[in-house]
Amino acid sequence: MQLTLPIKIQSTPEQESVLWDLSEKCRLIYNFGLKERQDAYRIYDKQVC
Numbered sequence: 311m312q313l314t315l316p317i318k319i320q321s322t323p324e325q326e327s328v329l330w331d332l333s334e335k336c337r338l339i340y341n342f343g344l345k346e347r348q349d350a351y352r353i354y355d356k357q358v359c
Contacts (some may be wrong), residue, residue: 321329
């Protein structure tokens with residue numbers, strides 16, 4: 311079952327650059343949060359929400 315419809319966007323080089331920068335920032339924030347959760351789990355031996 312397909313729940314999403316893939317759409318190809320036509321972006322200008324400037325828009326593409328902005329999208330790549332935004333994607334990079336989101337990745338860094340996610341990885342930072344993941345590392346904090348892993349450290350908390352190791353320290354306290356339980357999940358932190």
